[in-house]
Amino acid sequence: MNSRRVLLKLSGEALAGANKTGFDEATVKEVARQVKISVDAGVEVGIVIGGGNFWRGRTSDAIDRPKADQIGMLATIMNCIYVSEIFRNAGMSTQILTPFECGSMTELFSKDRANKYFGEGKVVFFAGGTGHPYFSTDTGIALRAIEMEADYILLAKSIDGVYDSDPKTNPNAVKYEKISIQEVIEKQLGVIDLTASIMCMENKMPLAVFSLNEKDGIANAMQGKINGTIVTA
Numbered sequence: 001m002n003s004r005r006v007l008l009k010l011s012g013e014a015l016a017g018a019n020k021t022g023f024d025e026a027t028v029k030e031v032a033r034q035v036k037i038s039v040d041a042g043v044e045v046g047i048v049i050g051g052g053n054f055w056r057g058r059t060s061d062a063i064d065r066p067k068a069d070q071i072g073m074l075a076t077i078m079n080c081i082y083v084s085e086i087f088r089n090a091g092m093s094t095q096i097l098t099p100f101e102c103g104s105m106t107e108l109f110s111k112d113r114a115n116k117y118f119g120e121g122k123v124v125f126f127a128g129g130t131g132h133p134y135f136s137t138d139t140g141i142a143l144r145a146i147e148m149e150a151d152y153i154l155l156a157k158s159i160d161g162v163y164d165s166d167p168k169t170n171p172n173a174v175k176y177e178k179i180s181i182q183e184v185i186e187k188q189l190g191v192i193d194l195t196a197s198i199m200c201m202e203n204k205m206p207l208a209v210f211s212l213n214e215k216d217g218i219a220n221a222m223q224g225k226i227n228g229t230i231v232t233a
């Protein structure tokens, strides 16, 4: 697996570590250390971060869903600002792009702009999801990976790959080394949400799923060594 440009998805919960909410500085610093190894090796790295450590639109029924989703999208931007700063402290250059204006906090996304920053060796954060309610950052990363012609989507998860059933409840669950996205959809294995899965299938965007807890898992994955599951498109 040869990676020139990859987009990495981190869930909001992953950033929170054991805290479950907000940020766990040690976790984010460790992500930064590993991403830097890859950036220094010449890999172009884009980052998409979820918002679950702050807010999820669909879990609030007190307010209108589009408004709840706006809060969720803003949560993903807060996450990107934090992680981007930790990356800078670790010696990387970064740029945050969003699908809507956020004043001087971020820049508006365009493919040309993102390509320019990749060309400058910057880590590009694609924050704010798709910019639309009823979507997720899974769809956000599928969209940006396809549009930016990434080689792979990398999904760093709390689990070390794709299993035929939940290993937490089934001790006989079997991990796939390789599986097609079509099979993931048919078997409802829930690697990424359905909208994002269909987009990856239609646009032939492969994914790699691996554990965030694997030693050097991110660095390995960014340099093409996947110890989890490859999802072919």
Ligand code: UDP
Pocket (backbone or CB within 6 Å): 012, 049, 050, 051, 052, 055, 056, 057, 058, 068, 069, 070, 071, 072, 073, 075, 076, 128, 129, 130, 131, 132, 133, 134, 135, 136, 137, 138, 139, 140
């Ligand atoms: N969100 C959205 N549109 C997007 C991306 C995210 O409305 O394109 C909102 C949505 O409310 C979501 C929240 O942002 O619940 C956090 O995103 P994440 O992908 O982490 O959500 P999850 O899939 O965990 O609900």
